[in-house]
Amino acid sequence: MNSKYQGFFQPLSFKSGIDLKNRIVMAPMTNFSSNEDGTVSDAEVAYYSRRANGVGMVITACAYVTPGGKGFPGEFGSDSDDMIPSLKRLASAIKEQGAKAVLQIFHGGRMVPAELVPNGDVVSASAIAAEQGHPSGEAPTPRALTIDEINSIIRDFGESARRAIEAGFDGVEIHGANGYLIQQFVSPHSNRREDQFGGSIENRLAFPLAIVDEVKKTVAEHAKDSFIVGYRFSPEEPETPGITMEDTLALIDALAAKDLDYLHVSLMEFWSAPRRGIDDTRSRMEIIQERVGKDVPVIGVGSIYSAEDALKAMSTGIPLIALGRELIIDPDWVSKVAEGRENEIETKLDRNAQSRLVVPDPLWKAIVNTPGWFPIQD
Template sequence: MNSKYTPLFEPFTFSNGIKLDNRIVMAPMTNFSSNPDGTVSDQEVEYYVRRSKGVGMVITACTYVTANGKGFPGQFAGNSDDMIPSLRRLATAIKETGAKAVLQIFHGGRLCPPELVPNGDVVSASAVPAERGAAPAGQPVPRELSDGEIESIIRDFGETTRRAIESGFDGVEIHGANGYLIQQFFSPHSNRREDRWGGSLEKRLAFPLAVVDEVKRIVQTYAKDPFIVGYRFSPEEPETPGITMADTLKLVDALADKHLDYLHVSLTDFWSTPRRGVEDKRPRIELIKEQAGDRVPVIGVGSIYTADDALKALQTGIPLIALGRGLIIEPDWVEKVKQGRESEIATKLNKNDQKRLVIPDPLWQAIISTPGWFPGIE
């Protein structure tokens, strides 16, 4: 190995004592490839095994915690105990490669397609449709959740955490990013409530923090060994009103006080800068790390393809670097850097590579039908 990349391979130990072999994490990426009954498919397992070897930790695609939270076709389920054997199969397959396995837990809220949820009942913090990601007919107007339903969904996040523990996962990541339900409660765009769950910024924080508290309570109750709890968030929204960088720094502050094992920033570009809310023009990731301080480690992500990209990101002081598209394009990324073959890392996708890269059919179709998503596919 080229000695300059040694920092990427230093072990990392979470505050709970769980140790990662290196600083590289597989980012959570939807693959649309589960079985119709919500169980993990053979193709999915093969896809994860192909990419897990060498990385310190794998964060899975998101699993829905309740039936009305299903956000994608081909999304695997975590909403009932019947799914524990399926979840266990995935956890076991990842862990057998030597990586830690973290299950991302999620509710799609107003971004759930009506045809995927019972009775087409799409729910959110308030009856405000999404402005983006819309079909030609527009996004459905969601139904505002009642206080009792909100409490129930919080418990559902806890129950899916218990299933993750029973399935042998090493941790869970709470999906508070990408415009889904937890973010919808924090956002002034989607949350227009005037009760204990909305209004002021502090009240818009109530649901995300309640989910964190419930997940941590379940871990304390059921986990016999150390268990990772992370939280993923998106720093800003383009909508007006919407989450600003200033709002996010308050979210980071509140989350850092919760003794989480990590915060994971959802970014397309690691080096992106704030859109609004602060005058500081430094990259968002630096502002977030500064706000988190020594209280909680931060995982950075976004358009990191080469070993030099990862090293430059690590040099900001961010302790863990997640690769998403990079690991789909180059499943042997870690092995190649270890072997001094970093110049051989593929950074573009070839249209003939599906079989060699073990990419499931539904994910492959999504990639080739979305120009610009992956480098090389035009």
């Protein structure tokens, strides 16, 4: 191994007591490949097994905590005890390769396609349609959740954490990013409520913080061994009004006080700069690390392909680096660096390598038919 990359291979201990063997994480990525009934498919098990050998931790694609939160065709569920055997297959496949297995849990809120949820009932913090990025093209206007329904969804996140424990996962990641329900409560665009869950930033944070509390309470009650609880967030939104860096600093300050194992920033580009809400020209990642890095480990992500990309990212002080698209392009990234073969790392997708890379058909079709998503070798 080239000595300059030794930092990638230092172990890291989480507050929960779980140790990672290295600093490289597989980022959560939707793969559209689960069975119709919400169970994990054989193709998904093979896909994760192929990528779990080398990384310290695998964070799965998001699992919906309730049928009304299903955000994608081919998404697996954690919404009932019937799903535990399916989830157990996935956890076992990851752990057999030597990585820690973390289940990402989520509710899509106003971003779900109406045809995927019972009775087409699309819900959110308020009856405000998404301005952009809805998978259905024309975004439906959601129904505002009642207080009772909000409390029920909070409990659903706790129940999904319990199922993850029973299925043998090492942890859960609460998906508060990418415009989904938890973020919809934080955002002044999607949250126009006038009760205890809306208005001030403190009230808009009530829902995500209640979910964190519920999940941690569930872990304390049900986990016999150490169990990771992490939280993923998107630092800003393009909408006006929308989440600003100022809002994000309030969010991460509150999360850092919750004794979480890690915070995971969701970005397409690691070095992206703030849009508004703070007078600072540094990257969002550097600002976040400085703000809370001393209290909770931060996972950085975003267009990291080569070993040099990862080294530069870690130079910011970020202790953990997540690879998403790159681990689809080259599942052997970690072993190549460990063996001093970093110059053999593939950083563009080989169009003819689907079977070699063990990528399920629905995900492969989405990749090759979405220009600009992946760097592709023509």
